[in-house]
Amino acid sequence: MSTNGRTLRLVVSREKQDSVIRGLYLVTDGGERLAERVEAAIDGGARVVQYRNKEGNAETRLAIGQEIRELCARRGVPFIVNDDLELAKTLQADGLHLGQEDGDPREARRILGPGRLIGVSTHNLREALEAQAAGVDYLGFGAMYPTSSKEVEHLPGPETLAAIREQIALPIVAIGGISRDNGGTVIDAGADALAVISAVLAAPDPALAAAELSLLFNRRAAPPRGSVLTVAGSDSGGGAGIQADLKTITLLGSYGASVLTALTAQNTRGVSGIHGVPPGFVAEQLDAVLSDIPIDTVKTGMLFSAEIGAAVADKLAEYRRRITVVDPVMVAKGGAPLVDRSAVGVLKEQLLPLTYLLTPNIPEAERLTGMTIADEEGMQEAARRLHRLGARNVLVKGGHLLSGDSVDIFFDGAAFHRYATPRILSKNTHGTGCTYASAIATFLAQGEPLREAIGHAKQFITAAIRLGHPLGRGHGPVNHIMAAQETT
Numbered sequence: 001m002s003t004n005g006r007t008l009r010l011v012v013s014r015e016k017q018d019s020v021i022r023g024l025y026l027v028t029d030g031g032e033r034l035a036e037r038v039e040a041a042i043d044g045g046a047r048v049v050q051y052r053n054k055e056g057n058a059e060t061r062l063a064i065g066q067e068i069r070e071l072c073a074r075r076g077v078p079f080i081v082n083d084d085l086e087l088a089k090t091l092q093a094d095g096l097h098l099g100q101e102d103g104d105p106r107e108a109r110r111i112l113g114p115g116r117l118i119g120v121s122t123h124n125l126r127e128a129l130e131a132q133a134a135g136v137d138y139l140g141f142g143a144m145y146p147t148s149s150k151e152v153e154h155l156p157g158p159e160t161l162a163a164i165r166e167q168i169a170l171p172i173v174a175i176g177g178i179s180r181d182n183g184g185t186v187i188d189a190g191a192d193a194l195a196v197i198s199a200v201l202a203a204p205d206p207a208l209a210a211a212e213l214s215l216l217f218n219r220r221a222a223p224p225r226g227s228v229l230t231v232a233g234s235d236s237g238g239g240a241g242i243q244a245d246l247k248t249i250t251l252l253g254s255y256g257a258s259v260l261t262a263l264t265a266q267n268t269r270g271v272s273g274i275h276g277v278p279p280g281f282v283a284e285q286l287d288a289v290l291s292d293i294p295i296d297t298v299k300t301g302m303l304f305s306a307e308i309g310a311a312v313a314d315k316l317a318e319y320r321r322r323i324t325v326v327d328p329v330m331v332a333k334g335g336a337p338l339v340d341r342s343a344v345g346v347l348k349e350q351l352l353p354l355t356y357l358l359t360p361n362i363p364e365a366e367r368l369t370g371m372t373i374a375d376e377e378g379m380q381e382a383a384r385r386l387h388r389l390g391a392r393n394v395l396v397k398g399g400h401l402l403s404g405d406s407v408d409i410f411f412d413g414a415a416f417h418r419y420a421t422p423r424i425l426s427k428n429t430h431g432t433g434c435t436y437a438s439a440i441a442t443f444l445a446q447g448e449p450l451r452e453a454i455g456h457a458k459q460f461i462t463a464a465i466r467l468g469h470p471l472g473r474g475h476g477p478v479n480h481i482m483a484a485q486e487t488t
Ligand SMILES: Cc1ncc(COP(=O)(O)OP(=O)(O)O)c(N)n1
Pocket: 027, 050, 052, 082, 083, 097, 098, 099, 100, 101, 102, 119, 120, 121, 122, 139, 140, 141, 142, 150, 173, 175, 195
């Protein structure tokens, strides 16, 4: 691999655990602005790029290949050429991927030399064992699911992958119809890498799509699994705010870091005093954490002022944080305001466009949209409007509607999803919103896709309310520890 005139030798390890073939393995498509979209995918977490170009004449294929090759060298990402051995040699590729009909991998190894990655497409155990015996470095295996990106003859699926896994020592790269919603299943079946074309390169935001798919690999991490940064206020009573967030993150099995935005003198009966943290110091805390600690997801709670909200938005943008759950905290359980009017404006204009999931309750959704929400239809309309304001995904929580089940409405810009659990009437609900949003951020950090993470968090918060702690003379806190024991 050469970059800026220096030659960096890609160390090719035959050991699966040392292989560079892991995580999100991007395969190129034939669309416009390819280099721009590939670079966005690398920004989002793609770890390998395979240049696959079945159209165009030799000159065009070479020119595009050179552009992608240079990008990969600049970004230190292994560059693999699909099918074409001569093109791989010309582009000094880090590797070559061969289909069953694309030539002998032993011959390719002889011509390319020992320091290059050789992969072969396989569709069943026989082909996988043959490729392994031929001394390749990794296997493609698929298709996992139906795909519009290629006419597939074989559809072994994740079940067959799981069945062959124990007999294959090589890294396995699963391919075919993989998306953020099914990628976890493929990883659980044994894939070391997910090869993806359209779910990333056809996405409106390839960087975000790559980040969502890359996060799924945390399913395999050792405890504490995944890391979450909470940016919120302190609740001296311990039931809400940063205290609830860190209890939730830790009890659910992830690593929690925290940035304080305000101090509240608070107990189960209400808030008697608030001191905002200087915005510059909020920014300094964010720099301290994000410059050193690998954070998978961010959760924001009480932001208190417009200046603090702006400081948080600036840092989330500077550090390109893409998976951020924003709980738009406005009022404490006892009714005390936790933000000023100008802060709501900053939340709408500066933070929503950086929000992966917004989790307003009914009063917060009404404040942000100017609507009055009396039923599920109103919740759906509020979710649409908040998505139009920039939030990628919206979860309007229905706890404040006093009839029927406790229903939350999810909207991702295309489809709605309804999460319903029996309503539990209790006064011990202090910290519900903080805990719910932190649980979602935690399950995302642990590699659960978004709709699964929300459903898991809904079960957790329902148990936490049901087991609520009758502490103090006001609203007791939800029960983090018993809920965690019940739902993990
Ligand atoms: C990792 C990986 N696996 C499979 C393929 C499919 O290769 P392709 O050349 O598109 O089709 P076949 O030649 O294998 O039939 C791939 N590109 N990458």
